[in-house]
Amino acid sequence: MSQPISKAIVPAAGLGTRLLPATKSQPKEMLPVGRKPVMQYVVEELQSAGLMQILMITGRRKQAIEDHFDADPVLLSALEQAGNETMLAELSYIQRGSRFFYTRQSSPKGLGHAVGLGAEFVDGQDCVVALGDSVIAAEDPAAPLRAMMEAHRALKAAAVVAVEHVPLEETHRYGIVIAQGDELSPGEPVLMADIIEKPPRGTVSSPLAVAARYTFSPAIFEALQRTPPDSQGEIQLTSASKLRIQMELPVYAWLFRPDQRRYDVGNFESYFRTFVDFALADERYGYLARQYIKAKAYEL
Ligand code: G1P
Numbered sequence: 001m002s003q004p005i006s007k008a009i010v011p012a013a014g015l016g017t018r019l020l021p022a023t024k025s026q027p028k029e030m031l032p033v034g035r036k037p038v039m040q041y042v043v044e045e046l047q048s049a050g051l052m053q054i055l056m057i058t059g060r061r062k063q064a065i066e067d068h069f070d071a072d073p074v075l076l077s078a079l080e081q082a083g084n085e086t087m088l089a090e091l092s093y094i095q096r097g098s099r100f101f102y103t104r105q106s107s108p109k110g111l112g113h114a115v116g117l118g119a120e121f122v123d124g125q126d127c128v129v130a131l132g133d134s135v136i137a138a139e140d141p142a143a144p145l146r147a148m149m150e151a152h153r154a155l156k157a158a159a160v161v162a163v164e165h166v167p168l169e170e171t172h173r174y175g176i177v178i179a180q181g182d183e184l185s186p187g188e189p190v191l192m193a194d195i196i197e198k199p200p201r202g203t204v205s206s207p208l209a210v211a212a213r214y215t216f217s218p219a220i221f222e223a224l225q226r227t228p229p230d231s232q233g234e235i236q237l238t239s240a241s242k243l244r245i246q247m248e249l250p251v252y253a254w255l256f257r258p259d260q261r262r263y264d265v266g267n268f269e270s271y272f273r274t275f276v277d278f279a280l281a282d283e284r285y286g287y288l289a290r291q292y293i294k295a296k297a298y299e300l
Helices: 038-048 063-068 073-081 085-090 111-116 143-154 168-173 220-226 237-246 268-281 286-299
Strands: 007-011 053-058 099-104 127-130 134-137 159-165 175-179 190-197 208-216 251-255 261-264
Touching: 007 038, 007 111, 038 053, 038 063, 038 127, 038 134, 053 063, 063 099, 073 085, 111 220, 111 237, 127 143, 134 208, 134 268, 143 159, 143 208, 143 251, 159 237, 159 261, 168 208, 190 237, 208 261, 220 237, 237 251, 261 268, 268 286
Parallel strands: 007 053, 007 127, 053 099, 159 251
Antiparallel strands: 127 208, 134 261, 159 208, 175 190, 175 208, 190 251
């Protein structure tokens, strides 16, 4: 029987150009969403899914990520002395037994290239890839990954890729999946017929977009090595997955359930939406955000 997946790669090397000037000196993965930076949600999701070895693919101007997950004895003892249990609990993500590893992608060669830098870390095992600029909102945010990992094991998959429905006029912004058969039910893995990275407008009729969470068998790294760069000089993870489909390997799409939603912070429109939804849902301060937005709505 295959070992349970324990390793995750978190690509966080993107330049964040669409979020300038907010990302001039800080990574987009460290933008706050409510009370936590994006990356903390991602790490907590991975920890809850039992993924305790986490490799972050970073780059220049990304040091804040390492600092955030580093133990900080001076801060912790100051909080302890002050008896600030609430804040100590907020920082417990540092001490959940995870091991963090870091490597850099020094030039923008694409998501596939970034993931490929994790080959030695993964060392021939199945792994998870979780994009560092996307947060899952759900009662249990780790439930989608847990279900994908279970499907990966049960189906002896080459890959399981999370997908979400997007409007057809937006398909050019995503990796788009063509599933075998007509219907994809939430939470039910379905074999892929094809996967295309950012198809030109109007060229696909499938609304299924690749949604930032993946499981892979280790052979993905060979596929990444054989994947040629695209016209922008980038190696795409989607293109490596396509090679696996062409080899008739079992690559599955897994659709989020209606109560599970992915938020990405890759541009201001979706970042604002993400921040507002998380602030409204915040268990401690959400009522203040709700009061404020209700009052504001009268003015609009
Ligand atoms: C990346 C992937 C794309 C995927 C998207 C959202 O694109 O290449 O396939 O649909 O993330 O998960 P990016 O948003 O980095 O351009």
